[in-house]
Amino acid sequence: MYVKAQLLLAVSVIAAIAFVGCIYELSSGEPELGSTITWAILGVSLPACVFFFLTAVKLARASIENDR
Template identity: 55%
Template sequence: MTPKSGLFLAGSCITAIAAVGSMFELSSGQPDLGTEITAIILAISIPLTGLFFVAAVRDARANIK
C-alpha cells in the first residue's frame, strides 16, 4: 500500500463513519445538527465512501510490483 492509497482508504473509513452516524442521528428523531444538515452530510458521505474506496483500490493495484 502506498501513502496515497492509505489516505484514500482513511477517507473512505471516515466518510463511512459519518454516514452511519448520520443514519443513527436521523433515526433518533432529533438530530443534533438538525434534520437538513444531517441529511446533507448523509447524502454527501455515501458516494464519497465509494469513490474513496475505489480510488484506494485503483492506486494500490497500479503500484503492485
C-alpha cells in the same frame, strides 16, 4: 503511490462512519445538527465513501503492478 492509497482508504472509512452516524442521528428523532445538515452529510458521505474506496483500490493495485 501506496501511501496515497492508504490515505484515500482512511478518508473512505471516515465517510462511512459519518454515513452510519447520520443514519443513527436521523433514527433518533432529533439530530444534534438539525435535519437539513444531517441529510446533507448523509447524501455526500455515501458517494464519497464509494469513490474514495474505489480510487484507493485502483491506486493500490497500480502500486503492486509497478513493484513487480
